[in-house]
Amino acid sequence: MSEALHLHFDVDGENFTSAGEASVQVKKALRQMGCPPEIIRRVSIAMYEGEINMVIHAGGGKADVYMDSRTIRILLADTGPGIADIALAMQEGYSTAPDNIRSLGFGAGMGLPNMKRYTDRMDLQSTVGKGTTITMEIDLPQ
Amino acid sequence: MTVNELATALALTPLCAPEPDRPVTGGYCGDLLSWVMGRAKSGQAWVTIMTNINVAAVAALTDVACVILAEDSKPEESVVEKAKEEGINLFTSPQDSFSLCAGVDRLLRP
Numbered sequence: 001m002s003e004a005l006h007l008h009f010d011v012d013g014e015n016f017t018s019a020g021e022a023s024v025q026v027k028k029a030l031r032q033m034g035c036p037p038e039i040i041r042r043v044s045i046a047m048y049e050g051e052i053n054m055v056i057h058a059g060g061g062k063a064d065v066y067m068d069s070r071t072i073r074i075l076l077a078d079t080g081p082g083i084a085d086i087a088l089a090m091q092e093g094y095s096t097a098p099d100n101i102r103s104l105g106f107g108a109g110m111g112l113p114n115m116k117r118y119t120d121r122m123d124l125q126s127t128v129g130k131g132t133t134i135t136m137e138i139d140l141p142q
Numbered sequence: 143m144t145v146n147e148l149a150t151a152l153a154l155t156p157l158c159a160p161e162p163d164r165p166v167t168g169g170y171c172g173d174l175l176s177w178v179m180g181r182a183k184s185g186q187a188w189v190t191i192m193t194n195i196n197v198a199a200v201a202a203l204t205d206v207a208c209v210i211l212a213e214d215s216k217p218e219e220s221v222v223e224k225a226k227e228e229g230i231n232l233f234t235s236p237q238d239s240f241s242l243c244a245g246v247d248r249l250l251r252p
Contacts (some may be wrong), residue, residue, distance in 0.1 A: 017220075020199030024228065027203060037184065037205075044203040045179055052176075052196075105192045110176035117180065 005029065005067040011051055013060025016104070023048035026065050033067070039138060042118040043072050046136050049111040050076040056101050057081070058132065067140075074119075074136040082128040090116065090124075143249060145208045145231045148187060152245045154210060154233035157217070158226045164207045169246040171239050175200050182206055189242045193217035198224040198232075207231065210246075212239040 007029060009022035027044045035043075047063065054061040058080025066073045083089045090112050097107025116122045119136040126132040146162035148154075167185035172178040173192050182188050184205035190197065193215045201209050208231035211217065215234060225232040235242055 017195045020196060020203070024199060024202050041184065041203075041205065048179060048199065048203055049176065104194050104196060105173055105175035106196070108174045108176045110174070110180060114176060114180045 004069065005033065005065070007065045009063040011054045011060045011063055013055055013058065016055055016101075019052050019055045020048055022051055022063050030067075030072075035072075036141060039072070039140060042138055043074065046115045046118045046138070047074055049114045050074065050134060050136075052106060053111045054078045054080070056097050056106065061131075070140055070142065072138045072140065074134075074138075076134040076136075077131065078133075079131040082130055082132055083124070083126040084128050086124055086126060145187075148208070148246065148249060149231075149233055151249055152210075152235065152237075152242065154235050157211075157222050157232040157234055159208075159231045159233070160226055160229045161231055164231065166207045166246075166250065168250060169243055170206070171243050179204060187246050189239050189246070191215045191239065193221060195221050195224055197221065198228055198230055201225070201230045201232075202228040208233060210235055210242055212237060212242050 023044050026047055030040045058078035061078030064075040088094055092113045093109040095107045095109035101107045120139045121137040123135045143166050145164045148166050166187050170182040170186045171189040173190050175196055179200050182204040185207050187208050188206040189210045189212055191212050211234040214236050
């Protein structure tokens with residue numbers, strides 16, 4: 001299946017205030033392509049959570065979004081500290097975000113659970129000291 | 143009911159209202175952005191006390207009809223600029239979140 005869309009973003013780890021830029025751009029691109037609103041919403045939320053996570057925990061990273069006629073695939077890759085206990089990190093309410101991030105309304109431990117909830121498939125690979133790679137897929141209505 | 147009608151009825155102060163004719167279909171209240179992100183729905187009026195720039199991103203991504211900043215919460219100018227860019231209707235009010243939500247509910251309940 002040929003790709004109808006590929007978007008690449010370098011997520012700036014130093015700039016928390018610009019976090020969300022990539023997600024908003026993805027949302028606009030999907031809207032222009034006539035994607036159903038609920039699909040756009042799910043992709044945007046999953047992508048935003050991933051973007052915020054990379055900024056909070058990993059000093060930034062890379063995000064790629066691919067779309068073909070069946071699936072939207074989001075690839076997030078960082079070279080941050082990695083996640084020691086993935087099962088624990090996936091639990092709602094578990095967070096290692098610092099207080100300054102919490103004061104901005106994040107760090108509620110909802111990031112990874114939201115990413116899982118709003119996608120059809122999510123795969124998380126992480127090596128402590130090396131980084132984390134997340135692949136998420138959302139199926140398009142056929 | 144449109145955003146403009148809601149704003150008038152609740153005496154909200156507009157910070158920017160690029161899409162005043164958007165219909166308001168309900169309300170949502172919350173300050174934890176990740177929580178709001180996962181649960182607020184398109185077309186709702188979102189009541190919050192948060193004012194940082196990420197409020198604009200969450201409003202854009204959830205596609206809420208408007209954001210109402212409670213208890214005279216004042217955002218920085220950059221937040222208002224971002225809201226204008228993204229077509230987000232942004233208001234402020236001296237009322238607290240509870241009163242604002244009660245007001246939204248009173249206006250929207252059939």
